[in-house]
Amino acid sequence: MSKQRIFNIIQIGNKDDIPSRLFDIFITIIISINILVMVLETYSELSPYFSFLDKIAYITIIIFCIEYALRIWTADLLYPNLSKAKAILKFLISFDGIVDLFTILPFFYLSGFVAFRILRIVRIFHLFRINGQYDSFAVIISVLQEKKNQILSSVMIVLILMLASSIGIYYAEHDAQPDVFRNAFSGIWWSVSTLLTVGYGDIYPITVAGRIMAIVTAFLGVGVVAIPTGIISAGFVEHYSRVKLLSNFAKDEHIDLITVNINDVHCWNGLRISEISAPDHFLPAVVMRDDEALIPLQELKLKTGDKVILAADVYFLHTY
Template sequence: MKKQRIFNIIQIGNKEDIVSRAFDIFIAAVIILNVFVMVLQTFSNLSPYFPILDAVALVTIIIFCIEYVLRIWTADLLYPNLSKKKAILKFLVSFDGIVDLFTILPFFFLSGFIAFRILRVVRIFHLFRINGQYDSFAVIFSVLHEKKNQILSSIVIVLILMLASSIGIYYAEHNAQPNVFENAFSGIWWSVSTLLTVGYGDIFPITTAGRIMGICTAFLGVGVVAIPTGIISAGFVEHYSRVKMLTNFARDEHIDMLTVRVSDGHCWSGLRVDELGVPEHFLPAVVMRDGEALIPVNELQIKTGDTVVLAADSYFFHAY
């Protein structure tokens, strides 16, 4: 029971547990303090205060170490379907586990890689998660996950255009600027700054052909940047349209609905639909997985990342 309580406290996003919420706020404050100390240590005029800053950094690292050990100790509760050794191993190679390790080790062994402590900032974003489908961070990650193939395709297009423009500018400018555009890959920096509309301007074409290519590349860059933006925007529209559709359906049909987001380590993960312990008078209405609506047949296995929509006739709530 003590181990379970510690696990509940150190888990992120449980707003109902005051102690757990206080722990989240405390860890966030320690993270910010640790990064702030790292920034102050870059100012040479603060060298007289470096011993104090080192002491503060040591205290924060000790806190990180304690948290890291507790997360390893409770890994079997995070992954209840695995054995203790496999659960610990899965945590160690998980994103949070790797970030935690890389923010602790440099302080003791790799002083030259002290910048790895900045990775602790990443954990701040985890503190804002809410166990619900409509959390802003959950929506963002859900849209990115649903549109990952399209986003990946747009990135491939960017890389192809970047390589093509780099080769093209080489042939257009090499004779005029042999020291600037030495080979096909020397134009990569120019390609990036032009294609992504950064416009740094330290390398630029001087020939007519090169300038025409620069104009074409800049125009293509506007379109290329708009592609992933449009994909993500469309994803948000689809998501909220889906939510609105479900809400209108529930209102028109007089159905009360609950949504359960099955996160990593959730008790429903790995269970079949007929094994779910749903609230009284509620039944699984639909299972959302990777942007698709699945019929919740008894044999369907719930996976991490699924959203289970529970529905019940509002009559039950008026009767009870």
């Protein structure tokens, strides 16, 4: 089997390719079994079966190691514009590469190290692969990418309020509770629990000034949580409004539409509109990039994150 074929099977996730589809199903089952074993091993009642569960875990880890090695081997096909060494490095520091590494890493070290045992929880992130090829999951990723600047701004606001409330509570409570609020950063835990939840009660103000600070922080926390929620909700509304508008236009004009998502492994990535090989009787109607609609000029170069809307050739439809 050629390297290109292996790459298509393990990386592309083509639902029309039977081996690729079977590989996705197989990996999904292995991930599920691995996580199930991890959960079952937390039950002391099942201790007589731990040796059997460990054997199952070792088998799944061996499969993960083989998959990890194959992904490293085909990294140059995943990033064709980079040299082999740079492509491998980019894969290793990517989300999938880090999750794969942290999934298998604990099994190569002594299990007595708490840090390596904790790393096992990272394998749960493998579940993202189950949803990775579905449109609903792609919509979530698309909205987060489109609204990343606004979300980062809201996170910055949270960090500023957290630091300000931490310093404020220190000055208000330090004299009354010197052991609890020892310095400006001692109130970070209290600030986080007050801003983002209703507080855990393990650290709380006892002075009048401290309680006023807590009231103000709690009210600000309600608004802080609502900001990113509103941004993401607005993103979903905008996305589905665009989809509905295109669908209604296509329905009224009796035009078929095809949406093509451009990612790192898509064959159109880096090509100009004039260079893409669209399906027969379909033409590019619009290119969505960073929440903007671009006219598909012949020299427009596609890049990762773009969405190309292909519309059926009206002249062809009217002719036939």
